[in-house]
Amino acid sequence: xxxxxxxxxxxxxxRLIGSRCSKCxxxxxxxxxxxxxxxxxxxxxxxxxxxxxxVSWTIIRNPPKEYEKYAPxxxxxxxxxxxxxxxxxxxxxxxxxxxxxxxVEATFRKIREEGSSGIIEYGYKFRPVIE
Amino acid sequence: xxxxxxxGILGYGAYVPMNRLKGSEICRIWGGYESPIEEKAVANMDxxxxxxxxxxxxxxxxxxxxxxxxxxxxxxxTESKPYAVKPCGSIVAEAxxxxxxxxxxxxxxxxxxxxxxxxxxxxxxxSGMVKYAMAIxxxxxxxxxxxxxxxTVACGGxxxxxxxxxxxxxxxxxxxYSFVTDTPDFWRRGLExxxxxxxxxxxxxxxxxHIIGAAKGLMGELGYNPSDFTYAVFHQPNVKFPIxxxxxxxxxxxxxxxxxxxxxxxxxxxxSTPLGLASTLDFANPGDRILVVSYGSGAGSDAFxxxxxxAITRDRDLDPPVSRFINxxxxxxxxxxxxxxGKIIR
Ligand SMILES: [Zn+2]
Numbered sequence: 094x095x096x097x098x099x100x101x102x103x104x105x106x107x108r109l110i111g112s113r114c115s116k117c118x119x120x121x122x123x124x125x126x127x128x129x130x131x132x133x134x135x136x137x138x139x140x141x142x143x144x145x146x147x148v149s150w151t152i153i154r155n156p157p158k159e160y161e162k163y164a165p166x167x168x169x170x171x172x173x174x175x176x177x178x179x180x181x182x183x184x185x186x187x188x189x190x191x192x193x194x195x196x197v198e199a200t201f202r203k204i205r206e207e208g209s210s211g212i213i214e215y216g217y218k219f220r221p222v223i224e
Numbered sequence: 225x226x227x228x229x230x231x232g233i234l235g236y237g238a239y240v241p242m243n244r245l246k247g248s249e250i251c252r253i254w255g256g257y258e259s260p261i262e263e264k265a266v267a268n269m270d271x272x273x274x275x276x277x278x279x280x281x282x283x284x285x286x287x288x289x290x291x292x293x294x295x296x297x298x299x300x301x302t303e304s305k306p307y308a309v310k311p312c313g314s315i316v317a318e319a320x321x322x323x324x325x326x327x328x329x330x331x332x333x334x335x336x337x338x339x340x341x342x343x344x345x346x347x348x349x350x351s352g353m354v355k356y357a358m359a360i361x362x363x364x365x366x367x368x369x370x371x372x373x374x375x376t377v378a379c380g381g382x383x384x385x386x387x388x389x390x391x392x393x394x395x396x397x398x399x400x401y402s403f404v405t406d407t408p409d410f411w412r413r414g415l416e417x418x419x420x421x422x423x424x425x426x427x428x429x430x431x432x433x434h435i436i437g438a439a440k441g442l443m444g445e446l447g448y449n450p451s452d453f454t455y456a457v458f459h460q461p462n463v464k465f466p467i468x469x470x471x472x473x474x475x476x477x478x479x480x481x482x483x484x485x486x487x488x489x490x491x492x493x494x495x496s497t498p499l500g501l502a503s504t505l506d507f508a509n510p511g512d513r514i515l516v517v518s519y520g521s522g523a524g525s526d527a528f529x530x531x532x533x534x535a536i537t538r539d540r541d542l543d544p545p546v547s548r549f550i551n552x553x554x555x556x557x558x559x560x561x562x563x564x565x566g567k568i569i570r
Contacts, residue, residue: 108321201275202268202270213272224548
C-alpha cells in the first residue's frame with residue numbers, strides 16, 4: 094500500500110469504521126461512497142462492532158510478499174455482532190484451537206512493514222475474546 | 225509536588241502479550257545462571273510498543289467511560305519506539321479517536337518514562353489546560369542474548385486517564401515527588417539494538433538510592449509513614465529489588481503482593497510500575513492509600529500517593545483484570561523467541 098493511501102484510510106482501519114446506508118441500512122467495510130444495494134449516496138460513517146464469531150477459516154502456508162515471516166497463519170471470515178462479515182487474520186491461537194462459531198474480538202496489530210526503513214502499517218486482527 | 229486542583233484517575237487499562245518464555249529455557253540455552261524470575265512475557269511479531277499502548281488505552285477508555293475527543297493529551301513512555309522519529313503518541317491518539325485537538329508525544333526515561341508521563345498529565349489536568357489526559361507506559365525492550373537482563377526484559381504496559389477528582393474518579397492523587405540525578409547505571413546509544421549496564425552498579429547507587437529518596441521525600445511532604453499505606457508499588461526489574469526496597473522502607477509483603485507482577489510477567493520497563501499499579505487497583509477497596517514509586521535508569525524515581533475512591537467497585541469489572549492477562553499464555557521455546565524478537569535476520 095502506498096503511504097498516501099495508507100494515510101487516507103488509517104483512521105477507518107485503526108477504529109474499524111465503515112459506512113452505513115441511511116436509506117436501506119446496509120453496512121459496508123471498507124467505506125463506500127455509493128450503496129451497492131440501493132444505489133443511494135447517503136452513506137454515513139459507522140463504527141463496527143469489535144466482537145464477532147468465526148464463520149469460516151483457513152491456514153495460509155504460502156503467503157504474499159512481506160507476510161512470509163508470519164506463515165503459517167490463520168485467516169478467518171468473521172461475522173461481527175452487527176451482522177457484517179469481514180475477513181481478518183486470526184491471532185493468539187493455534188490452528189488446532191480454531192473452531193467455527195468461536196467468539197473473537199478485534200486487536201490492534203502491525204499488519205505490514207515496508208522493510209526496515211519504510212512505514213509500519215497498523216490495523217486490526219482478531220483474537221479469542223479476553224473476558 | 226501538590227496540584228492546584230485535585231486530580232484523579234478516571235480509568236486504567238493493562239495489556240500483556242500472550243507468549244511466555246520460561247527462565248529455565250534461557251538457562252537451558254546459555255547455562256550457568258539461576259533465572260531471577262519464573263517466566264517473562266514476549267510480544268508477538270505483529271506487536272510493538274504502539275500496539276500494546278493502543279490495547280491499554282482502549283481498556284482505560286472503557287473504564288473511564290468518556291468521549292475520547294475530550295482527551296487533550298496522549299503521552300507514551302517507552303524505550304522501544306518502533307520509529308526513531310515519528311511519535312507513538314500520535315498513532316495511539318488516532319487509534320482511540322482523540323485526534324486532532326490533542327497534544328501528543330513520547331517520553332523516554334528508561335523504566336520511568338511511563339510515570340514521567342503521569343507527572344505531565346497530572347499537571348495539565350490540574351492547571352485546567354486539558355479536561356482529560358492519558359499517560360501510558362509500554363515497552364517491548366530487548367536484552368542481549370546471554371546477558372543477565374535477558375532473563376527479565378519483557379513486554380507489556382498500562383494506560384491511565386487523568387481528570388479532576390469527582391465521583392467518577394476511581395482514585396485521587398494526594399501528592400507526587402520526583403527524584404533525579406545523572407547516574408550512568410544503564411544506557412543504550414542511538415542505533416544500538418541492545419543496552420549496556422553497569423552490573424552491580426545498578427543496585428545501591430541507582431535503584432535503591434532513587435526509590436528511597438522519592439518515597440521518603442513524598443512521605444515527608446505528606447506527613448505519612450509506611451503504615452499509612454494499604455499498598456505499595458515499586459519498579460520491578462526482578463523479584464529481589466522491590467521486596468528489598470519495601471523491607472528497607474518498612475512496608476509489609478501484604479502491601480506489596482497485589483502489584484508484584486514481575487515473577488510471571490518480567491520487567492516490562494516503562495510498563496512495569498504502571499502495570500503494578502493497575503494490578504493493585506484490581507484488588508484495592510475504597511479508602512485504601514497506595515504508594516507508587518517508579519525507577520528509571522539514568523536515573524530517577526517518581527513517587528505518587530493515591531487514595532482509592534468508591535467508583536473503583538463500579539468500574540474495574542468493565543475490563544479483564546491484570547491476572548487475566550497473566551494467566552492467558554502460550555509457552556514458546558528459545559528458537560521461537562529469537563525469531564519473533566527479530567534476533568536473526570533472514
Ligand atoms: Zn442502501
